[in-house]
Amino acid sequence: MFTTTIRFVTLGMLAAGLLGAPAFAAGGGGGGGGGGGGGSMDPFASSSSQSQPQPVYPKRTGTKATQKGKKPNNQSSIDDPAFAAGYRVAYDTIYQRNDYATAISQLKSLGHDDHPNVANLIGYSYRKLGDYEQSQVWYERALKADPNHVLTWQYYGLWQLERGNREQALYHLSRIAAICGTDCEEYRSLAAALDKPTGTAFAY
CATH class of the missing domain: 1.25.40.10 (Tetratricopeptide repeat domain)
Known part of the structure; x- marks a missing residue:
């Protein structure tokens, strides 16, 4: 009888512990840096899908076009x-x-x-x-x-350099400066490419 009572008490305590334990959400915790960060974010990342895991894109210069003076209906969004x-x-x-x-x-x-x-x-x-x-x-x-699409000005500037059109690449650099200044990543990337010897293969 005593042994049976102990079993019931033990089972009761176990059940109470399980029912009172906090539930952990599947996939919760950890995972910092899910968006890739900064300029490497995809320009079409949707705020409505924040509850879902976001793809991580390779960190690289200029994947998100930097623009100033955007109009409400800008075609880049x-x-x-x-x-x-x-x-x-x-x-x-x-x-x-x-x-x-x-x-x-x-x-x-x-x-x-x-x-x-x-x-x-x-x-x-x-x-x-x-x-x-x-x-x-x-x-x-x-x-x-979109005449102010700086990522195109950057990539097209690299196209100009690969074709040996250095003066045109400099013009593209000036267009980027006019749109987003000389501190944006698109400007720095094309400026760095212009400093390299003719015939250099570019990552982007």
Whole structure:
């Protein structure tokens, strides 16, 4: 009888302990730095998805265009979640896998060829594939959509340097300075490229 009483008391204490224990949310805690930080954040990161794990993009110079004097309807921003998700897939295809041909198809399939971010990345991908003619077409398309798209001015400036057009690259640098000043990452990146010997291969 005494042994049975002890068992009931023990089971009762165990049940009370389990019912009173705090619940831990799945996936909670840790994971600092989920957004990649600073200029390496994707320009289409949505604030509405903050409760979901955010993709971490490679830390690199100038992935987010720096602009001042943005208008409310600036074409460099978008609220369409499906477009943003598709863009992030193409972004990863470029910067994580360096699969530029696939990225071009992915970007074109979004149906927003005239969006400056999309056109710029298509131009970038063509440049990385060595197709400078198509690359130029898409850089020009990006700047037609948004003349203040500094990331395009930076990448197009690198295009100019790779083609031996140093004076044009300097003009692109001056355009960046006029838009975001000389302290923004796009300016510093292109300025550093201009300091390198002719024929240098650029990471971006």
